[in-house]
Amino acid sequence: MATVTRENIGLLNDKITVKVSQEDYLPNFDKAVKQLSKTANIPGFRKGMVPVGMVKKMHGQAIFADEILKTVEKELTGYLQNEKLEIFAQPLPLDRESVKFDQFQPADYDFGFEVGLKPAFNITPLEEGKTTLTRYKIKATPEMVNEEVERLQMKGGKMSEPETITTEENVLNVEFEESDAKGNVTEGGIEKDNSLLLKYFSAPIQAQLMGKKVGDSIVFQLATSFDGDKLGWVLKDLGFEENDAEAAKKYFKLSITKVGLIEKRELNEEFFKEIYPADNITTEAAFREKLQSEIEKYWDSESRNHLHNELFEVLVHETPIELPKDFLKRWLQSGGEKPKTAEEADKEYPGFDHQLRWTLISDKLIRENKLDVSFDELKENAKQKVMGYFGGAAATDGADWLDSYLERLLQDEKFVDQTYREMVTQKLFDWAENKVNVKQEEITAEEFAKLPNKHHHHEH
Template sequence: MATVTRENIGLLNDKITVKVSQEDYLPNFDKAVKQLSKTANIPGFRKGMVPVGMVKKMHGQAIFADEVLKTVEKELMGYIQNEKVEIFAQPLSLDKEARNFDINSPSEYNFDFEIGLKPAFEVTPLESGKTTLTRYKIKATPEMLNEEIERLQLRGGKSEEVEAISSENNVLGLNVVETDAQGTPVEGGLQKEVSFLVKNFSAATQKELQGKKKEDSIVVLASAAIDADKLVWFQHDVLGLHEDISAKYYKLTITKVELIEKRELNEEFFKEVFNAEEITTEAAFREKLQSEIEKSWDAESRNRLHNDLFEVLVHETPIELPKDFLKRWLQTGGEKPKTAEEADKEYPGFDHQLRWTLISDKLIRENQLDVSFDEVKEAAKQKVMGYFGGAAATDGADWLDSYLERLLQDEKFVDQTYREMVTQKLFDWAENKVNVKEEEVTAEEFAKLPNKHHHHEH
C-alpha cells in the first residue's frame, strides 16, 4: 500500500517521499491496457478485437510508466490536500535522472519531492498608530489655469497648416521619443504623439525651432527645453507621466506645423467644454476649470498615497520566504527552463510581487473585502457610459443592456474589472487603518517627491 512521509529540509522547505508498490498501480495498468484494446486501431485486427497481449507488447511499457507516475501524483496531491499543507506553486521532483520502469519487473518505487511552505505572518504596518503617510493637496495656480484655458482655446480653434515654424503661436504636432543625449532611443522609453504650442518651450528652444519644417527633429533635455514653471504641466498633462522628467532627453520630430485661431471665451465655448453645466461668465468658467484641475491632482495624490501604502505593506510586513526553493521553482516552473543566473536576476521582482499577493490575499480574506458580481456589472456599466458618453444613456436601455451582456461574457474583462475593484476596495479599507496627514504642496514640488521605496534584501 502507498505511503507518504514528510521531513523538514530547510526554512519553510520540506521533503515529501511517496512510496508506491505493485498493488497501488498494477490494477490501473491492467484497466488501461484493456481499455486501449477496445479502441486501438492496429492493422490485421478489427477495432475492439485487439488481443490484450498485443497491446502490452506494443504499448505496455509506456502505459506502465504512465500509470506509475499517475499513482504517485495522486498520492502526493491527496496528501497535500488532506493534510491542508499550504504550499507555493507546485512540488518539485528531487529525482535528478529519468526513471527506467520495467514492465517485466514491477516493483516498489520511491519518489522524492520538495515543497515550499507558505508562512504565517501578521500585517504589522496596519497595527494601530504604527504607520503615518502623507496625502498631498495641490492647488491649481493661476499659471496652470491660464495654460489649460489656452490649450482648450487652441484645441477648439480654426487651424491652418503652414510650411514652417515662424511664430510662438504655432502649434506643433510632435512625435516624442525618449532617448539618450545623442538621440538614440531608450529601450522601453516613452513614445507618444502630442500637440504643443511653440510659446510653451523655453526661449532657447523656441529660437532653435524657428524655420523648422515637417519631418525635422531636435534632441532636447527636458529641463532645458521647457521652463520650470511649465515642466510639471508638460510632464503630467501632455505626456501623462507621473515621475520627474527634468533629467531626461527626448527626440522631438515635427509631424505638423499649424497656425490656430484661438476660440473666444464666450458662452458657446463654455458650453462645449462643460456641456452639462450652465456657465455664462468667464469667472464661473475659470472657477469650474480650477475645480476640475484640482480633482485631477487629487486623484494623482490619492494614487501616490496608495502607492506609498503598497510599498510600506510589502517592505515592512515581516514575512519569511523559502527563497532557495522559490529560485529553483523559477528555473523550472515557467514555460521554458531558466538558468540559475536568470532565476537570480528575476527573483527580486518575483519576491516583491509574491509578498504583495500574500498580504493582499490575507487582508481580503480576513476582512471580507470581496466584490460581488452585481458590483462588477455596475462598474462595467459605468465603463460603457465612459466609453460612449451621454449616448449610452440616451440611445435606449435595450442597446446598453445588450452590450453589457456581451461584455460580461468576456472572462478576461470580468477578471480584470474584478481585480481592479477588489484592489481599490483593499486600499480604501487599509487607508483607514493608518495615520494620514495632509500637506499642501505645489505641482512642481509634488512631481519631484521621491518615491517611497525601501531598498533592503529580504
C-alpha cells in the same frame, strides 16, 4: 498499499515521499491495456480483436509508466488536501530521472517531492500607531486654469494657413537637412520632416524666422536654436541621444514647407457646452470654476495614488515574512514554461520576491476582512466606465444601447477579471488607509511632481 511520509529539509521547506507498491498500480495498468486492445487500430488485426500481448509489446512501457505516475499524483494530491498544507506553486519532483520503469519487472517505487510552505505572519505596519503617511493637497492655481483654458481653446480651434510667419503661435512644417555652417547640404546626411510651434525655437531664431514664408530657409546650429528640454526633443527626433553634446554642434538647413495658425475658440456658451455637455455652463467664470474643480479632482486622485503606493511599499517591506528562498529559486528554474539557469533565477528572484510578498499580504487582508466585490458593484463600475468613455452620448441612463452594450461587456471574462482585480485592490487600499495615521500637507504641483514615486501598487 501506498504510503506518504514527510520530513523537514529546511526553512519552510519539506520533502514528501510517496511510496507505491505493485498492488497500487498494476490493476489500473492491466485495465488500461485491455481497454486499448479493444480500440487500437493495428494493421493485421480487426478493431477490438488486438491481442493484449501485442498491445503490451507496442505500448505497454508507456502505459505502465503513465499509470504509476497517475497513482503517485493521486496519492500526493490526497495527502496535501488531507493535511491542509498551504504550499507555494507546485511540488518539485526529486531525482525523477533515476527511476526506471519495466513493465515486465513490476516493483515498488519511491518518489520524492520538494514543497515550499507558506508562512504564518502578522501584518505589523497596520497595528495601531505603527505607520504614519502623508496625503498631499494640491490646489489649482489661476495659472493652471489659464493653461487648461488655452489648451482647450487650441484643441478645438481651426487651422488656417497664413502667408507669412507673424506670431510665436504659428505652426511650422519644416524639413531639416544636415549641412555646414554656410548651408551646403551634407551628402548622405540626416534629413527629417517635422512640425514645430515657432515658440519652441530660441529667441534669436524666432526673430530670424519672423516674416518668412513657404519655400524660405535658414541655417542654424542645433545647440543655439533650442532652449532646455526642447533641444533634447529635437535631438531625439533626429535620431541622437537627447544629451548628445557633439550632435548638438551640428548645423542644419531648415526649409519651411507650410505655415499654419490655430485660431483659438471663443469662450462662449457653444464652446462650454461642447466641453461639458451635461452641465449648464453659460459664463466664463462658471467655466473656469468647473475647470478648477476638475484640475483639483485630478490632483486629488494623483495624491491618493501616491499615498497608496507608499502604503504598498510599507506593507511589502515592513511586514516580517520568512520565505523558503532556496526552494523558490529552484522553483523559478524549473517551475515555469521555459527552464532557467541558476544565474537567471538569481537575477529574477528580487522582483519575484517583492510580488510574492504582496500576494501573501493582499490575500490575507482580503480574506480576513471579507473585502469582496459583488457582481452589482462590478456592473455599476463598468457602467460608469462606459459613460465616462462615451461622455455625453451615455450621459442619460435611458440610452437605449447602454444596457445591451453592458451585457455584452460583462460576458467578456478578461474584462470582468481585470475590473474585479482593480476594484478589490482599490477596496483593499481604501480599507488599509484607515488603519494608518494620515497627515495632510499642502504643496504645489511642481513640488508634488518631484516626490519620489518608488512603485505603482500591484493589482491583486
